[in-house]
Amino acid sequence: MKLSNILKKQVTLSFEIFPPKRTGSIQTIYDTLDALHELSPDFISVTYGAGGSGNSHATCEIASAIKNQYKIESLAHLPCAGLTKEDVLTQLENFKQNGIENILALRGDILDPKQPKGDFTHASDMIVFIKEHGDFDITAACYPEGHTESKNLVEDIQNLKKKVDSGADQLITQLFFHNDYFYRFQERCSIAGIHVPIEAGIMPVVNKKQIERMASLCHVDLPPKFIAMMNRYENNPEAMRDAGIAYAIDQIVDLVVQGADGIHLYTMNNPYIAAKIYEAVHRLISK
Numbered sequence: 296m297k298l299s300n301i302l303k304k305q306v307t308l309s310f311e312i313f314p315p316k317r318t319g320s321i322q323t324i325y326d327t328l329d330a331l332h333e334l335s336p337d338f339i340s341v342t343y344g345a346g347g348s349g350n351s352h353a354t355c356e357i358a359s360a361i362k363n364q365y366k367i368e369s370l371a372h373l374p375c376a377g378l379t380k381e382d383v384l385t386q387l388e389n390f391k392q393n394g395i396e397n398i399l400a401l402r403g404d405i406l407d408p409k410q411p412k413g414d415f416t417h418a419s420d421m422i423v424f425i426k427e428h429g430d431f432d433i434t435a436a437c438y439p440e441g442h443t444e445s446k447n448l449v450e451d452i453q454n455l456k457k458k459v460d461s462g463a464d465q466l467i468t469q470l471f472f473h474n475d476y477f478y479r480f481q482e483r484c485s486i487a488g489i490h491v492p493i494e495a496g497i498m499p500v501v502n503k504k505q506i507e508r509m510a511s512l513c514h515v516d517l518p519p520k521f522i523a524m525m526n527r528y529e530n531n532p533e534a535m536r537d538a539g540i541a542y543a544i545d546q547i548v549d550l551v552v553q554g555a556d557g558i559h560l561y562t563m564n565n566p567y568i569a570a571k572i573y574e575a576v577h578r579l580i581s582k
C-alpha cells in the first residue's frame with residue numbers, strides 16, 4: 296500500500312533500519328526484523344548508502360523481505376548522488392519486480408567531491424524523473440533546523456517547497472531533540488504552502504559521542520536538559536539507554552498531543568529500544 300494512503304487515515308508509527316555492513320552477516324537484519332515486525336509498525340524504511348557506500352545493494356532485498364515475508368509496508372531509501380538516469384531506472388525496475396511501492400527520494404551526502412556527479416543535482420530532480428517512470432509513492436527528507444547547506448531557513452523552506460511541488464507525497468524530518476524546532480518548522484511549511492503530511496524523526500540516544508558527532512554533522516541543537524542527561528549517564532551504558540528511551544517517549548507524547556502526522560523512529564537496528572518505546576506510546580497513537 297502507498298504510504299500516502301496510510302497517512303491519510305491515521306497518525307503513523309514507523310521504524311528506520313539500515314542494512315548490515317558488507318562484511319557483516321545479512322542474517323543479523325532478519326533477527327532484528329523478527330523482533331520489530333511483532334510490533335506492527337505502519338511501515339519500516341531501509342537506508343541506502345549514497346554513492347554505493349555501505350551495503351546499498353542490500354536495501355532492495357531487505358525492503359522486499361519486509362513487504363513480502365513480514366507483510367509490513369516498506370519504504371526503500373534511494374539517494375541520487377552519483378547515479379545516472381540508467382542507474383535509477385535499474386533501481387526502479389528492481390523495486391517494481393519486488394512489489395515495493397514507496398521510495399524515500401534523497402540526494403545523499405556528497406562526501407568525496409571527486410566522486411562522479413551523476414545525472415541529478417537535487418532530490419527534486421530525481422522525484423520528477425521517478426514520477427515520469429513509474430507509479431511510486433514518494434517520501435522526501437526535511438530539516439526542522441535547516442539543512443547544513445542552506446544559507447538560512449527561508450531559503451531552506453523555499454527549496455523544500457520546490458521538492459514538494461516536484462511530487463513528494465509526504466516528508467520525514469531529520470532527528471531533533473527540541474520539539475519547538477518541529478513546531479516552528481510546521482508553521483513555516485504552512486506559510487509556504489507545504490501541506491503534505493510530515494512525520495517527525497526521533498532518535499533515542501544510547502551513546503554520547505555518537506550523538507554529539509551526528510548533531511555537529513547535521514547542525515542539530517542539543518538542549519541543556521539533554522546535554523545534562525548525557526553528561527550524567529555517559530559512563531553508565533544501561534542508565535544512558537534508559538534515559539534516552541525516556542527522553543524519546545517524552546518527545547513523542549508531546550508531538551502526538553500537538554498533532555504531528557506521524558513518528559518515525561530511528562531504531563539503529565536495536566529492537567529492545569524500539570519495543571520499549573512502542574510499548575509506551577502505541578496506545579496514544581490512534582490507529
Ligand code: FAD
Binds near residue numbers: 416
Ligand atoms: P536535497 O533536497 O537535494 O537538498 C540538499 C540541499 O540543496 C539543501 O540545502 C536544499 O535546501 C538545497 N536544494 C534543494 N533543492 C534545491 C533547488 N531546486 N535549488 C537549489 N537548492 C536546492 N542519506 C543517505 O545517503 N542514505 C539514506 O538512506 C539517507 N536517509 C535519510 C533519511 C532521512 C529521513 C533524512 C532526513 C536524511 C537522510 N539521508 C540519507 C541524508 C540526506 O541524503 C542528506 O541530508 C543530504 O545532504 C540531503 O538530501 P536531500 O534529499 O534533503 O537533498
